[in-house]
Amino acid sequence: MTAPAATPQLGKLFDLLLSRGASDLHLSAGYPPMLRVRGELEAGVERVIDAATVHMLTDELLTPEQRAHFAEHHDLDFAYAHGDKARFRANYFKKTTGTGAVFRTIPTKILTLDELDVPAGIRRLSEMTAGLVLVTGPTGSGKSTTLAAMIDHMNRSRRGHILTIEDPVEFVHQPRQCLVTHKEVGVHVPSFVDAIRSAGRENADIILVGELRGAETMKLALQLASFGVLILATVHTNSAAATIDRFVNAFPADQQPQIRGLLADSLVGVVAQQLLRRGDGGGRVAAHEILIGNQALASLIREGKTAQMGSFMQSGAADGMQTMDATLSKLVQLGQVRAGDALEKALDKESFMKIPHVARELGTED
Numbered sequence: 001m002t003a004p005a006a007t008p009q010l011g012k013l014f015d016l017l018l019s020r021g022a023s024d025l026h027l028s029a030g031y032p033p034m035l036r037v038r039g040e041l042e043a044g045v046e047r048v049i050d051a052a053t054v055h056m057l058t059d060e061l062l063t064p065e066q067r068a069h070f071a072e073h074h075d076l077d078f079a080y081a082h083g084d085k086a087r088f089r090a091n092y093f094k095k096t097t098g099t100g101a102v103f104r105t106i107p108t109k110i111l112t113l114d115e116l117d118v119p120a121g122i123r124r125l126s127e128m129t130a131g132l133v134l135v136t137g138p139t140g141s142g143k144s145t146t147l148a149a150m151i152d153h154m155n156r157s158r159r160g161h162i163l164t165i166e167d168p169v170e171f172v173h174q175p176r177q178c179l180v181t182h183k184e185v186g187v188h189v190p191s192f193v194d195a196i197r198s199a200g201r202e203n204a205d206i207i208l209v210g211e212l213r214g215a216e217t218m219k220l221a222l223q224l225a226s227f228g229v230l231i232l233a234t235v236h237t238n239s240a241a242a243t244i245d246r247f248v249n250a251f252p253a254d255q256q257p258q259i260r261g262l263l264a265d266s267l268v269g270v271v272a273q274q275l276l277r278r279g280d281g282g283g284r285v286a287a288h289e290i291l292i293g294n295q296a297l298a299s300l301i302r303e304g305k306t307a308q309m310g311s312f313m314q315s316g317a318a319d320g321m322q323t324m325d326a327t328l329s330k331l332v333q334l335g336q337v338r339a340g341d342a343l344e345k346a347l348d349k350e351s352f353m354k355i356p357h358v359a360r361e362l363g364t365e366d
Contacts, residue, residue: 008062008134009057010060010061010359011082013025013033013044013045013057013102014082014086014088015047015087016033016035016044016245017035017044017087017103017105018035018086018105018244020044021037021038022035022036022037022044022105022274023036023037023104023105023140024103024104024105024140025044025088025102025103025170026037026041026098026100026101026253027049027054027057027058027100027101027102027103028052028054028095028100028101029049029050029051029054029096029097029098029099029100030048030050030097031043031044031048031049032044032045032047032048033045033364034299034350034357036140036311038276038281038282038284039210039275039276039277039281039284040279042286045066049242050237051097051098051099052098054098054099054101055098055099055223057101057333058092058099059099060103060232061080061090064087066078066096069186070092074093074094075091075092075093075094076090076091076093077089077090077168078092078155078168079106079168079169079170079184080103081302084290086106086108086151086284087105087106087107087108087169087170088103088104088106089104089168090103090104091104091284091317093248100341104140106144106170106171107145107171107228110148110149110152110171110173111145111148111320112149112314113126113149113150113152114150114153114155115144115149115303116145116149116286117318118146118149118274118286118288118319119288119290119322120320121269121271121288121290121292121319121320121321121322122146122271122288122290122320123153123225123320124269124292124320125150125268125269125271125290126150126153126154126179126290126317127153127157128230128269129158129229129230129352130223130224130229131223131230131231131235131267131268132222132227132231132263132266132267132272133150133218133230133231133232133268133269133270133271134212134231134232134233134234134243134247134267134269135147135150135233135234135236135270135271135273136235136236136237136239136240136242136243136270136272136273137236137237137272137274138236138238138245138274139236140273141273141274141286142273142286143177143234143273144170144171144234146271146273146286147208147232147234148170148173150232151164151171151173151206151208151232152173152176153189154230155175155177155178155180156180156207157174157177157179158177158178159177159178160177160179160205160206161178161179161180161202161203161204161205161206162176162178162180162181162204162205162206162207162208163181163183163199163202163204163206163207163208164180164182164183164207164208164210165189165192165196165199165207165208165209165210165212166182166183166184166185166208167181167185167186167192167210167211167275168184168185168187169184169239170210178205181204182204182320183195183225185210191208191226191323192210192211192212192213192217193217195219196217196220196221196224197220197326198210198215199229200223200224200227202328204229204232205229206229206230206232207221207224207229207230207231207232208232208233209221209231209232209233209234210233210234211233211234211235211236212233212234214250215250215251215255218247218250218251218253218259219243219259219262221233222259222263222266223262224230224263224276225266226262226265230255235247237272238272238274238324238347239272239309239324240270240289240291240309240313240345241288241306241307241310242272242288243266243270243272243334244270244301244306244309245306247259247263248260257350260301260302260304261349263301264297264298264301264302267293267297267298267300267301268292269289269290269292269293270289270290271288271289271290271291271292272289272290272291272324273287273288273289273290274287274324274345275287275340276285276328276331276337276341276345277338277341278297278336278337279335279336279337279338285331285337286335287324287328287331287337287342287345288318288322288324288327289313289322289323289324289327290313290321290322291309291312291313292319292321293322293341294316294319296312297312300312310323314326319325320345323347324345324346324347324352325346325347325348325351325352328342328346328352329342329352329355329357329358332355332358332361333357337338337359339358339362340359340360340362344356
């Protein structure tokens, strides 16, 4: 069923978001509508809205099925098209003051790897034909944009069947060289588990899983990757090492050796991504940590030596690997981000502060 059109009042807020170049619109009782512009929250309009207004604005976008789901679960994710102007990923939730909502802009244009100016390691992972590629980072770090560019590259450069499984569907890929199938959890398939389980029968060469939620989806994705399918998926962590630990620790202790083995055999790469404000205030810049699989990495995973991932990535620079802190250091050196902003995102803050050009800008030189 097609979602109802936005009310004129909510439509004006969507138009305001687009005119300001904002990434998100927040609706919450007791606050004015808030926009996230270049990573910072600011009031879209001065008028504070109450709980009844938030309920009115949000409720009218819902289909009867979505309204029933939200009433029962108090949480709802869906995609919404604002005419032909933009699409949004919406999240509704309940809190002490009533309903809250966040609308995130889904760009209508899928940026290419060249337009994103991604490191060579991401392009290399986009040319893999089998295995598991994990793109990780906190909410709002640009994971979906990077994954969309990777899928777009595959769509244009090879022949095959691309299947996306998302909740909700974000970027819509038009067929180029590939057949593309989009499935939305809750609309076309009951759950991620059901979708991944049936994916093996759908003769897909490339499968994008919007989010690996729980041990069962992780194990199914690993199994498909071991069968020669390329799986791309997201996990909410901030580093390659933490991603591997999160994956393994999702399983009971007695299953972890088996999962380490499957992960060692199937993992072909991890991209951990952060977004930072540009030093000149003109938008944001992505920082990437890139881990690329090989026999040495497989041994580290089997032996549980994730603490050695940093030095492993440093030694693999020629293969397209890079650590987050080295990337942040380079961005500071190039003047693209401020040292203070980079320090917030650094994994080893104590060591990062001692890097000469970082210490110089922070004013912490000895």
